[in-house]
Amino acid sequence: MADPTTYRPATGEIPTDPGVYKFRDEHRRVIYVGKAKNLRNRLTSYFQDPAHLHPRTRTMVFSAASVEWTTVTTEVEALQLEFTWIKQYDPRFNVKYRDDKSYPELAVTLGEEFPRVQVMRGPHRKGVRYFGPYAHAWAIRETVDLLLRVFPVRTCSKGVFKRSEQIGRPCLLGYIGKCSAPCVGRVTPEEHRALVEEFCDFMSGHAGPYLRRLEQQMKEAAAEQEYERAARLRDDIDALRRAMEKNAVVLADGTDADVVALAQDELEAAVQIFHVRGGRVRGQRGWVTDKIEDVGAPELVEAALQQLYGDAGAAGVPKEVLVAALPEDAAETEALTEWLTGLRGSHVDLRVPRRGDKKTLLETVERNASQALALHKTRRASDLSTRSRALEEITEALGLETAPLRIECYDISHLQGDDVVASMVVFEDGMSRKSEYRRFAIKGFEGQDDVRSMHEVITRRFRRYLAEKQEQGEWEAPEGEEEGVGGPIDPDTGRPRKFAYPPQLLVVDGGPPQVAAAARALDELGIDDVAVAGLAKRLEEVWLPREDDPVVLPRSSEGLYLLQRVRDEAHRFAITYQRSKRNKRIRAGELDTVPGLGETRKKALLKHFGSVKKLRAATVEELTEVPGIGRRTAESIATALASAAPRTPAVNTATGEIIDDGE
Template sequence: MPDPSTYRPSPGSIPESPGVYRFRDSRGTVIYVGKAKNLRNRLNSYFADPSGLHPRTYQMVTSAAKVDWVVVTTEVEALQLEYSWIKEYDPRFNVRYRDDKSYPSLAVTLYEEYPQLRVMRGPKKKGVRYFGPYAHAWAIRETLDLLLRVFPARTCSAGVFKRAGQIGRPCLLGYIDKCSAPCVGRVSADEHRQIVEDFCDFMAGKTDQMLRRLEREMQRASEELEFEKAARLRDDIGALRRAMEKQAVVFGDGTDADVIAFADDGLEAAVQVFHVRGGRVRGQRGWVVEKVEDLGVGDLVEQFCLQIYGGDEVNEAVPREVLVPELPTDARVLEELLSELRGTRVALRVPQRGDKKALMDTVKRNAEQAFTQHKLKRASDLTARSKALQEIQDALLLDEAPLRIECYDISHVSGTDVVGSMVVFEDGLARKSEYRRFAVRNGPDGPPDDTAALAQVLRRRFNRYLDAHAETGDLPDEEGETTDRGVPIGIDPSTGKPRKFAYPPNLVVVDGGAPQVAAAARVLAELGIDDVALCGLAKRLEEVWLPGDDFPLVLPRTSEGLYLLQRARDEAHRFAITYHRQKRSKRMTVSALDGVAGLGETRRKALLRHFGSLKRLREASVDEIMTVPGIGRRTAETIVAALSGDSTSGDSASGDSTDAVPAARTPSEASGERHSPEKSATRAAESRPGAPESRVTSDVGVVGRSEDR
């Protein structure tokens, strides 16, 4: 564990100006970013008395090996630079607002020619307008079901939309008047976009204007004796009012605000935010974050506003008013930054009385409840995670806690579709953005066995790590920087972001016992990697195997360290099984175009995209097929000959783009040949005429029982 005094900068060399600073570990990875009005005072506080620091702060300074800083001129610049560095480096010790669950939103894809209304989760995309988030996806669908009769916009996927246009018939929603059917030309692109814009206005809070307009149209229709139109408008008004009733009215003055509240202790904090638009609660979100320093509520408010409102393409998300329980120290600077993001003035204030104070109390109770529930989750308990890492360090006799653990597993069915997986745990939590999967290649003697496949995966992973450093001469010096270009190890100098496979783990865990561990140890020794710890976790008795040991290490069943290793092993197994099933399913489907000479995957996709289905492709002439880019006359004639050899199966198909029929099971399959899906598909193809023209799917279920490996 590094001693902070070894890299402490000379106090006289630190400026007294405002700025932003970065702590790096021994490999040059940025692990913490902070800002300060006075850099000298702030940085000296980390080194004055390390034993008196906050527990997470102490862990951070003892994990770091270097600190640097950048001086700025204004506090707004410091806020912006701090956020941009947090977003770029994703430091493990910074407060990171990540949802305690995935909240769905109602998304409108305005970038498309015919915008689509859909439920969407995950990061926001450019050109998409979001409403919500909602607590449940069914709440969005329920709202949409009510509003589509008034705003019949498109909700179908791109595939359904394209197919409806090809066959000239709309889907069910088009027939029941819950879609204006732009796919078949009932409305033009401009008319459909106007419907979508009216929908967005209603969702944005312009409900009274919409209701008044519909009431005027209903009255006009009644006066002109168009009673059917008036009745339809009456029903539309009723649908809009029912949709509005599902959202509670909290403010009568049409307030647009985000109401934020916190519940915290010395190590963690829970935050809840209610999104109020047009006086109604439109959505709610929650996070739980770790506190790397002794942060007050005001500091948490500042970090929240920077990360939630400071991203790209989120100007709409910044409300006119942000209600918080306590103002940060730099409230005026933060308010100025939010106003710049929104384009108009944003008020940041603490409610003192009335409805807004009552809503703040409600949000506070929600935060406290969420914090209590979080504390009951063992996997997210900071104390349990810290204990687990410490137990692994002590049991394996490591020099430092394994902050980054990589676990590997192999999955296959009797040597077919062999794949490998790599999952990453940082600070005891899964880091899914770092997961990787490998398609294991066959050797000269055929498919590799478990140990050979594991060795191949590890060799490829660590060769990538070594290649990433060899490309730019990234060799570390004593201070953790590179000796060639001055670029931190593993950082791409052109983008400033980490390279893939650039950082080695502190600990490699393999799923298996002594043979798997020995194979992994040989690979690391061949590559000259001696600073990465290695162990294996055997399933049967949950034993921990170390390289070169004749007997396993048995951790107590109540050990937090064993629990963490089990979670990593089970996650690697799940990830490998998922990839294996995808490859097996793809391999067991044979297309009628697969056997056509000179026709690769790209041309097959282009043909199906152009004609829409195999049925239409069979009916096409040579000249029509030649209109597809990349298809010449000889290839077109070959396609026509292959597809017209026997059209029996094609004529009996329903005309779908897949033309798929289930394969028949032969007597040999029923007698126990469950391990060879290739034979199953071949025999099924031979059992009936027209096999080359059809797409044959073998019986996947008979091989599903051997997936444990």
């Protein structure tokens, strides 16, 4: 890797104009393309103290060997040039969306003499107009089958078309009236293209005027007593309406819009797009991407719009684009709007909906994005080859002798030093084993000492392991049965004892202090066959005992992804336990002021009423209905709760989440 100071340009050499810049590696390959309204401010930010850079940005800066830039006049030009270069160079550090699955689309090959309607997948081709994408290919075929009655356009392949030309007879669709049979000259190329254009107008959402025209023709035919023609038009109208009903109405005003929403975590992001035409959802598309650089929702949305509309042309950009987030800088939003307007050829309304049906629809798309991200992660985690590769990468990165088939991760959780708890989660062969999860209450002390808490938890867990291992020598397996691998089987339940299996890798949520505490606990117990590592959340670095520098796994590493999943699961499990303990303490806390009320009767009261809020609202008579509560005690409880001041809601300062609402 190159030292950024070797290619850093002098600050005075960098212009303050808008422009686009490229980072190149030692082989002159472009690895990152970015834009800025002030090139000097943006580029100098990359050459600050590396410790202050996001780890992904730092990796990019150290992978580069040179930087160059091109100034432009406006931010719109910068946006256009950035898209052009990203498409040309395909830089590996830029956000690159990939389809989370292959979506079928309805395609019309307008570039042919006799355009064909068909189902297509994959990249778009020139001379082809696309509608969709759709969730299922059968949904497209059902829609097309209904529309062919009204718009009998060609759907056959080139081979079938040429054969019909040679023999002078159309295919079956031509005989049953679902093809105008241009192959045998029933219609001219101009007449067939007119049918295709009407078909495209209908699929674009312009169904209303066409239906009204057909209804008028039906009435005229009936008035002229041409009942067969009127009946045929009536059936055509019914077919068109059935085709329209296959798409749910989401916006009553017949809006043409694309709705773009996303879900993300520290590693990946999923984008979902709903294509709404004429107020109905005409198609849906989903993408996922690795977050290689430290980017937020506005940058992810901008990259999605570039990929969605960059090659779409005027036909692909609707009147409205509703998004989940926009750049904080109004000038950047204005440039993005101007770029879309230029592609469409008329004004495009780019905005974040704040209320009404469009806000509700955006929330629906956001839920789809969240589900797509969760499904993507589940598929990635459940893939056997991916899990094997992750374990191999961890083995190599940490210098382990064998792959860590059992990984245990520990996390400490508390609220300002109160209700200190710890969690232990287990992953075997890269998959979670929830039956092996354990939780610990730290009772020896209170306070915000995560290092001491980690030492205590590791000591308690492995002391139990050593005790059960020692018992193995006193217990013999029944004849014909085997002892459990790595520990004894409980003869009463037939299952492994709680702490019977030691891990090959012990992971702690934290940096060097927590890792040192875990290693010290194992040393004190004489355990030397368990590897220890820590995953620091802020920079996603892996720390090893007695090492001054962390192990930095590549951003795209499956090993890092597995360690992060293990760490996040330990954090979730610890938080859940800590909240349950806190809630129990809070619920019973207000009853401590009632004289003569013991733990048994406190539990009985809370069980009967369900919450302190309902208990506070209860009358004396209702309190006496609880077993063990007499009238005098009930009056004391009512008086104590009535005089207790309402508590201020507690808020998690890190997330802003209300963790105790005072009830």
